[in-house]
Amino acid sequence: MKKIIFYALCAAVLAGCNLDNRFLTSTSGSIYECLVICEDNVKEEVKDTLGAYMYGLPQSEHTLTVSSVKPDLFKDHLKAGRNILQIDINPNAYTRVKAATSLDVWAKPQAYMRINAPSTPAFLEYWRQHGAEIREWFVREELARQLNLYKGSKNEQAVAALKRSKYKMFIPEEYLLIKDSTLVLNKRKVNVVWCCDNKGPMRKDIMVYTYPYTAQSQFSNDSIIAMRDRVVKELVSAQVEGSYMATEVKFEPPVSRSVTALRDTVGGFYGIETRGLWKIKDGEAMGGPFVSLTRLDQVNGLVVHAEAFIHAPNQKKRNTLRKMEAILYSLRMPNEK
Numbered sequence: 001m002k003k004i005i006f007y008a009l010c011a012a013v014l015a016g017c018n019l020d021n022r023f024l025t026s027t028s029g030s031i032y033e034c035l036v037i038c039e040d041n042v043k044e045e046v047k048d049t050l051g052a053y054m055y056g057l058p059q060s061e062h063t064l065t066v067s068s069v070k071p072d073l074f075k076d077h078l079k080a081g082r083n084i085l086q087i088d089i090n091p092n093a094y095t096r097v098k099a100a101t102s103l104d105v106w107a108k109p110q111a112y113m114r115i116n117a118p119s120t121p122a123f124l125e126y127w128r129q130h131g132a133e134i135r136e137w138f139v140r141e142e143l144a145r146q147l148n149l150y151k152g153s154k155n156e157q158a159v160a161a162l163k164r165s166k167y168k169m170f171i172p173e174e175y176l177l178i179k180d181s182t183l184v185l186n187k188r189k190v191n192v193v194w195c196c197d198n199k200g201p202m203r204k205d206i207m208v209y210t211y212p213y214t215a216q217s218q219f220s221n222d223s224i225i226a227m228r229d230r231v232v233k234e235l236v237s238a239q240v241e242g243s244y245m246a247t248e249v250k251f252e253p254p255v256s257r258s259v260t261a262l263r264d265t266v267g268g269f270y271g272i273e274t275r276g277l278w279k280i281k282d283g284e285a286m287g288g289p290f291v292s293l294t295r296l297d298q299v300n301g302l303v304v305h306a307e308a309f310i311h312a313p314n315q316k317k318r319n320t321l322r323k324m325e326a327i328l329y330s331l332r333m334p335n336e337k
Helices: 002-016 040-050 120-152 156-163 221-235 318-328
Strands: 033-037 065-069 083-089 098-103 111-117 176-185 188-197 203-212 244-248 255-259 271-281 287-297 302-311
Touching: 033 040, 040 065, 040 083, 040 120, 083 120, 098 120, 111 120, 120 318, 156 176, 156 188, 176 221, 188 221, 203 221, 203 318, 221 244, 221 255, 221 271, 221 287, 221 302, 287 318, 302 318
Parallel strands: 033 065, 033 083, 083 111
Antiparallel strands: 098 111, 176 188, 188 203, 203 302, 244 271, 255 271, 271 287, 287 302
């Protein structure tokens, strides 16, 4: 009787195991690594696009760290990679180029893209049109994973400070609230919530400030940077008296672009991402990268600027800045869930 019960339970478990309920191994590799499966005749162009230098860093760092392998060497031990791009060029199997994305194919969390093409010229034409978009897809999947990791960790004080304005944002517990106040700049009230993680050799800051919305032009690059410079000049100084933070506009001018929410779409999401470098003026030779997300609070008629910036001399900054960037994408307006 015990054997019958055991076999019956096994049958029930096996019957319930389908592709949507699989036991997947954990992914291998570091964040922002991508494995490309392709032949040598397209390898270099693909790697150049995926591994292009990330904008807005003081030292050159690749957007993705790319490795490659030929199709016949893509064995089981490589299928646990966290980001995989597979390129199959076969004139006997395909008549046109087709790309498809999947999540958690062989491991979890995993982003997988496959591109099928009938010929090398057809693939290269497609890649030159869409390679940058494909790189962006892998980046945003990494951001979404990182954002998911922050859900279980928060600084109660900082979250409460934002909540008073009916905003929600994941502020990890290692960030301490150092300012929750109101400034008056050019006769406009600017509410500021500022958090900092200063443990270890790298200083990481997250700042959220709001000011009245008056025109769509406030979302231009020039307007965002002008307001940023006014706010950080008031708040951020160094050891030399009279020094203050400003945006670097010559060496690596700040750039802005429109962005949308990560995987979970939010109604009415409209944001401008800006990235570049900051520096200390009239003081020490200090600087670093920043990235910001500027959004519209339609309920209260406010512009909401959420920013992450780093000070980490002689250290690689890509992965840390990307992790902080994910925090910015957790910002929710009063009318969003």
